[in-house]
Amino acid sequence: MxxxxxxxxxxxxxxxxxxxxxxxxxxxxxxxxxxxxxxxxxxxxxxxxxxxxxxxxxxxxxxxxxxxxxxxxxxxxxxxxxxxxxxxxxxxERPQMFVVQDNFEDLWSDPSAEDIQIQKEESVNNEAMLNRLVLQLPPRQQEAIRLRFVENMGYQEIGQVLDVNTQSANNLVFRAIEKLRGWIMLAFLVFQEGLF
CATH class of the missing domain: 1.10.1740.10 (RNA polymerase sigma factor, region 2, helix turn helix motif)
Incomplete structure (x- = not known):
């Protein structure tokens, strides 16, 4: 407690x-x-x-x-x-459809008016890309990422929610982060090379 x-x-x-x-x-x-x-x-x-x-x-x-x-x-x-x-x-017998929070702004404190102007231009594309990438993860990894970074749960708590041991929860989050990192790096390199 x-x-x-x-x-x-x-x-x-x-x-x-x-x-x-x-x-x-x-x-x-x-x-x-x-x-x-x-x-x-x-x-x-x-x-x-x-x-x-x-x-x-x-x-x-x-x-x-x-x-x-x-x-x-x-x-x-x-x-x-x-x-x-x-x-x-x-x-x-309804199909289970996993989704990611569409609008992360509701989950964080509101920035000042000046910050909104500056950050909005920089973050809109990044956020949209990250959301698209998270949707590409397997459902269990999506859920583990949300519990860790949106709900701020520890790995033991994530394990209890997902009904897996703590190490498995840690592995789910780690694998998801590694996939996201790789995809983001690939997108960055492709963008830097001027392919898009």
């Missing part, structure tokens, strides 16, 4: 005791990150992801008398969300 504030653990304990305000506070602390993660898993619809998130929180509320305080609340909710999404996809 080192990565979580004592207040969040206290809120979780209050939620387990039936405190609706604590339930609402935990929801507020995690719903945006869960939404980003859910949308990165499936592109069926926003409503589908939101329904899955609400199902997770409903299940937490209904089963609160049987739950304990997890070692990592965010990780617990991410795994629960992933399991819910996969369960519904399997039950409904």
């Amino acid at each position: 080192a990565s979580e504030s004592k207040d969040e653990v206290t809120l979780w304990k209050e939620l387990l005791a039936g405190d609706k305000d604590a339930y609402t506070a935990i929801y507020g602390l995690h719903v945006k990150a869960m939404y980003r993660y859910g949308m990165s898993l499936v592109s069926i619809s926003e409503d589908f992801v939101l329904d899955c998130i609400h199902d997770v929180f409903l299940e937490v509320w209904v089963k609160r008398d049987r739950l304990a305080v997890p070692d990592n609340i965010r990780l617990y909710l991410f795994v629960a969300l992933k399991n819910r999404v996969l369960h519904l996809l399997k039950r409904q």
Whole structure:
């Protein structure tokens, strides 16, 4: 629980005791990150992801008398969300479509007006290229990259979400980075040679 504030653990304990305000506070602390993660898993619809998130929180509320305080609340909710999404996809026999976050600007703090003008010209092409390259990665590597660099999870947490050991999580991220680095270097060299 080192990565979580004592207040969040206290809120979780209050939620387990039936405190609706604590339930609402935990929801507020995690719903945006869960939404980003859910949308990165499936592109069926926003409503589908939101329904899955609400199902997770409903299940937490209904089963609160049987739950304990997890070692990592965010990780617990991410795994629960992933399991819910996969369960519904399997039950409904819908195709699973992995996607990458289309607009990374929503995930970072807004730059100043001056920075926007300067950075926008430099970053639009780079971001578009990186997004296209990430889409070329296998789905597991895409997910591992998102968990590592968008959700800032450690390799042990990534392993738990992906249901693999820590070394395998590390390998997934490393291989994805190596592929991206190679593709970016190739594109740079091709551009420098004036082929495009």
